[in-house]
Amino acid sequence: MYERIKGFRDFYPEEMRSRRAVIDGLEEAARRYGFREIGTPALERTEMYVEKSGEEITDELYHFTDQGGREVAMTPELTPTVARMVVAKQQELSKPIKWFSTRPFWRYEQVQQGRFREFYQTNVDVFGSSEPEADAEVLAYCADALTGLGLTGEDFEFRVSHRDILGGLLDAVGDEVDTREAIRAVDKREKIEDGEYYGLLTDAGLTGSQAEQFDSLLSTDDLGELVEFAGTDRVQSAVENLENVLAAAEDFGAREHCTISLETARGLDYYTGVVFECFDSAGEVSRSVFGGGRYDDLIEGFGGQPTPAVGFAVGHETLSLLLERAEARSAGTFGTDYYVLSVGETRPVAARIARELRERGHRVETDLADRSFGAQMNYADSIGAETVVIVGERDLESGEVTVKDMYSGDQTTTPVESFPGESERPTYDDLA
Numbered sequence: 145m146y147e148r149i150k151g152f153r154d155f156y157p158e159e160m161r162s163r164r165a166v167i168d169g170l171e172e173a174a175r176r177y178g179f180r181e182i183g184t185p186a187l188e189r190t191e192m193y194v195e196k197s198g199e200e201i202t203d204e205l206y207h208f209t210d211q212g213g214r215e216v217a218m219t220p221e222l223t224p225t226v227a228r229m230v231v232a233k234q235q236e237l238s239k240p241i242k243w244f245s246t247r248p249f250w251r252y253e254q255v256q257q258g259r260f261r262e263f264y265q266t267n268v269d270v271f272g273s274s275e276p277e278a279d280a281e282v283l284a285y286c287a288d289a290l291t292g293l294g295l296t297g298e299d300f301e302f303r304v305s306h307r308d309i310l311g312g313l314l315d316a317v318g319d320e321v322d323t324r325e326a327i328r329a330v331d332k333r334e335k336i337e338d339g340e341y342y343g344l345l346t347d348a349g350l351t352g353s354q355a356e357q358f359d360s361l362l363s364t365d366d367l368g369e370l371v372e373f374a375g376t377d378r379v380q381s382a383v384e385n386l387e388n389v390l391a392a393a394e395d396f397g398a399r400e401h402c403t404i405s406l407e408t409a410r411g412l413d414y415y416t417g418v419v420f421e422c423f424d425s426a427g428e429v430s431r432s433v434f435g436g437g438r439y440d441d442l443i444e445g446f447g448g449q450p451t452p453a454v455g456f457a458v459g460h461e462t463l464s465l466l467l468e469r470a471e472a473r474s475a476g477t478f479g480t481d482y483y484v485l486s487v488g489e490t491r492p493v494a495a496r497i498a499r500e501l502r503e504r505g506h507r508v509e510t511d512l513a514d515r516s517f518g519a520q521m522n523y524a525d526s527i528g529a530e531t532v533v534i535v536g537e538r539d540l541e542s543g544e545v546t547v548k549d550m551y552s553g554d555q556t557t558t559p560v561e562s563f564p565g566e567s568e569r570p571t572y573d574d575l576a
Contacts (some may be wrong), residue, residue: 149498151261152251163264166244166460166467170266174244178267182243184225190215192224195462196445206250206261218250219322221444223414227321230271231448258429258462266437269455271443272530276385278419279454280392286422286434286456287398293449298393299470302398302431303405304390304420307437308382309370310362310409314350315359316374321349327378330362330409335431340387362406372402382417389418418454430466434458479528481569487519488537493560497533497545501563514519525550531571533563 148154155163172183190207207217227241239400246266254259268285270278283302290300310330312323329344336344345355360368367383374380386404393399402420410419419437423429436456443451482501486494490492501508507529511520517536524532534555535547545563548555549572556576564570 145310149261151255152258153260160463163460166463167266169293170289171244171459173245173285173292174266174268176288177242178556179244179285179286182226182229182245183227184219184222184245184247185544186248188225188228190217192228193217193220196224200345204251204253206252213219220249220251220279222247222249222265223269223444223455226267226269226271227446227448228441230443230451231446234443234451235449237271240278242269242576243271244268245438252510257430258422258459258465260461264460265457266460267455267457269453271451271453273454274440274452276388276392277396278452279389280398281398282436282456283389283393283402283420284398286458287401289458290422293467293472295467297400299425300401300466301423301425301479302402302420303408303423304386304402304406304418305406306382306386306418307409307415308378308417309367309386309406310376311371312376312379312382313361313423314359316379317354317361318350318377323348326358329407330407333407333409338342361540366408381521386418408436410434410437414442416440416444420456422458423474424466424469426469428469429462431462433462433466479507479530480509480524481530482508483520483524483532484508484510485517485524485532485534486511487517487520487535490535490540493540493545494533494535497535497563505565506569520550537562547575549573 158475187386190202190205193205195199205217205220207215208214225475230237230241244267248262249263250265252261253259268282270282283304286302307327307548308349310327311323314323314326326345326348329341329348332344335342342352342355343358345358348354348398350358364370368385371380372381382412389401390399390404393402408419408421410421414439417438417440418433421432421435423432434456436454437455438449438452441450442453443449482498484494484498486500509529515523517550523531529550532548532550534547535549539545539557543560544557545560546555547563547570552571552572554576555570567574
């Protein structure tokens with residue numbers, strides 16, 4: 145008996161039904177905003193991730209040497225791949241480029257709740273616009289997608305910040321600060337104890353008093369206070385940009401979900417502007433549900449022309465924790481609309497009826513195991529069939545089929561030649 149590999153999962157039909165409903169909801173919302181679907185490979189060259197994140201990233205990758213001697217890795221994230229794709233056809237693509245995709249990724253990391261070694265994400269990106277409206281549209285899409293899955297404003301919040309506010313404050317507080325390490329410390333703030341947090345800040349070059357001063361600045365609600373404290377164009381421009389993004393989010397209907405939270409840093413180095421994370425408002429999902437932000441330097445870093453960009457990725461595993469907590473997961477309706485029951489030598493007629501019902505977009509099942517009438521009825525009941533169309537030899541001798549409503553148990557006969565006829569969804573109620 146083979147066991148499933150740790151960190152990988154099977155999805156049986158009931159589980160897959162819920163996952164499919166979530167995927168469809170996220171993707172349909174993306175299409176409403178004009179995002180276009182792309183497909184990407186499962187393998188990329190390992191050096192693409194090493195160049196971006198350093199040699200240590202290989203400890204987290206499923207990587208190997210292929211038969212052509214190439215060092216390749218199963219893709220652990222999408223951002224480098226879409227950057228490569230934009231660079232490859234940068235001159236041909238109309239701007240802004242608005243893409244989305246849903247697919248699996250692989251990272252060899254510690255397995256825990258909501259985090260697996262094979263995981264699924266929906267990624268949404270905008271390339272080619274530096275306007276605040278692009279950031280705001282991403283926030284608006286996120287809000288619409290979540291509410292479309294049954295969540296309300298009481299279930300989630302977007303904590304919004306700006307990387308240049310953080311960097312500018314660090315420059316103002318200390319002279320020789322490793323900004324990258326200090327921002328990584330901020331990103332860990334809610335996950336670690338105060339002592340460890342301040343230790344990370346001092347490791348990044350702040351003194352103890354500077355670390356406390358910096359931390360207190362992050363808790364202010366007055367952005368003007370930060371501009372006054374820093375006294376730099378960098379912080380003033382960042383504050384203005386953040387305010388412009390939030391003003392656009394107000395017009396797009398997403399501002400009510402946004403809270404300014406300077407402790408939100410996003411640990412990845414390539415973020416350059418506004419960043420955000422989605423959290424469970426009730427606090428029962430302890431970590432960020434998903435996040436994203438602006439990364440204006442990424443395309444240039446992959447050899448392309450300077451191209452502003454903003455986007456995010458939502459992991460389905462963590463999102464499912466929020467949906468389950470809020471009891472808002474759209475279960476989807478993957479019951480069977482029709483079961484066409486065939487008794488005796490009636491396959492041609494039964495097949496014709498099933499085919500015409502499927503052409504109307506209905507979910508239709510038929511007998512594939514040469515079962516008895518009773519066994520077929522039991523099966524139809526077990527799969528939640530709404531309507532059973534009984535095609536029996538005696539019925540056909542009379543030029544009829546029987547249509548049975550499985551919920552009420554009522555049934556009637558109707559001429560076989562006129563079924564399903566012109567009706568898009570013929571049921572017992574239509575025929576009785």
